[in-house]
Amino acid sequence: MPDRAIIKANLKNTLTKTDFQGVNSVYKGKVRDTYEKDGKYILVTTDRQSAFDRILASVPFKGSVLNLFSAFWFEKTKDIIDNHLISIPDPNIAIVKKVTILPVEVVVRGYITGTTDTSAWVNYKNGERLFCGVQLPEGMKKNQKFDTPIITPTTKEEKHDAKISRDEIISKGLVSEENWNKVEKAALAIFQRGQEIAAEKGFILVDTKYEFGLDEMGNVILADEVHTPDSSRYWIADTYEERFNAGEEPQNFDKEFLRIWFVEHCDPYNDEVLPDAPDELVEELSYRYIDIYEKLTGKEFKYNADMPIHERIQKSLNQYFSG
Ligand SMILES: Nc1ncnc2c1ncn2[C@@H]1O[C@H](COP(=O)(O)OP(=O)(O)O)[C@@H](O)[C@H]1O
Ligand SMILES: [Mg+2]
Structure with missing residues (x-):
């Protein structure tokens, strides 16, 4: 089960913007930032939660969960078709083959x-x-x-x-x-x-x-x-x-509640600056991401949170490319 205390303690220890040294920035996407080194791509999955074509919040551990989720499925499907994944040197990073x-x-x-x-x-x-x-x-x-x-x-x-x-x-x-x-x-x-x-x-x-x-x-x-x-x-x-x-909607993994909060508290399509989402909502979303990861993969999520996240990833990158 996800650990609410750890999530709470890391509400501000999230990865929103990245600026890594020793690697070349190629592209900043909605959720992931791509860097390049030695002919490989480095996909950094951030904690950004996007909707309405903008960033609504930064959700603790979301980037790790998504990256590890993908890694799980690449492993489970590699007998069907080859994939781009080379290595996961940090929960937020995938080193991948560059493709067109x-x-x-x-x-x-x-x-x-x-x-x-x-x-x-x-x-x-x-x-x-x-x-x-x-x-x-x-x-x-x-x-x-x-x-x-x-x-x-x-x-x-x-x-x-x-x-x-x-x-x-x-x-x-x-x-x-x-x-x-x-x-x-x-x-x-x-x-x-x-x-x-x-x-x-x-x-x-x-x-x-x-x-x-x-x-x-x-x-x-x-x-x-x-x-x-x-x-x-x-x-x-x-x-x-x-x-x-019964004509009812299925139970789902739902992040709609965050979108609804923004619609009720501002104009997410037109306002230049958006208000901060309440901590309880961000915490709940983090909980749901970790929960579905654990249930679906059968793996326990490892909270890698003993360091500021940007610093930890920089360290992982340095280690990977010096080794
Ligand atoms: N192996 C790869 N080689 C080149 N580009 C890739 C590879 N894997 C994913 N991408 C691209 O990297 C980007 C990932 O970041 P993402 O936040 O999803 O961006 P977007 O906002 O464009 O969807 C996507 O544009 C995706 O097409
Ligand atoms: Mg994408």
Whole structure:
């Protein structure tokens, strides 16, 4: 079980901004900062919690949890397809092979759900039956399981990701047909593996997003993050059916409460400066990330908090690259 005392003690010991020495900064993403050294990429997962296209809070241990979560899934799927992971020299760092990320996000869905305009459910409710090139049957209800998981790709855009079909991906030359076939096959197999392992722990892996890349030999490999609570949706398995039949929403890993707090206390789309989220909410979110990590992986989360986090990671980097 997560330790609330340790979480509380580390509410200010979080990784929001990074400025590491001895490595070259390449890219600052929404959640991760990428550095480079000796031809490898260093993915640093921060504690940033993003929503409304901005940073809402810094959540203790979130970066570690996400990074270790991904590492767990890379290990569990490496027999299906090679991945970018080389080493985890610190809970917040992944040393990875540099790849050319394919310009398509590979979304796999086992259930029809969602609330945004790229979600399968909202499109379906609005009458769309051909979704990203996939023909959907009549009469589906919200949160219903698909007969078999479907792939609904989106393009990787600066602003809003746009839906795209298999045929368009190939005809526009975004990915070659040969490589896209490999991507589809791997994505479905990884998703199935994810669903099986989640089910053993009492979870449903509902949907997820993969990023694949080409390595220096031109091979398709799995990159980015895998089956983390930021890239995937999980529901609690044993209450799903009863709730679905009663027309209720499934129990989920929910970070919606933080978004709701901001909507109620400011205008998160327009205000220049946002208020600080209350400590109790940040603590609760940290608890939930650690909790789902422990339950899903069956591993105990190790709190690595005896040092300021930025200092610890710098030390880990120095050690890794001097060794
Ligand atoms: N092995 C890799 N090689 C190159 N780029 C990668 C690799 N793995 C992940 N990436 C990229 O690194 C970035 C990770 O940071 P993230 O915070 O997710 O960024 P974003 O805000 O763009 O989603 C993403 O842009 C992702 O495509
Ligand atoms: Mg990302």
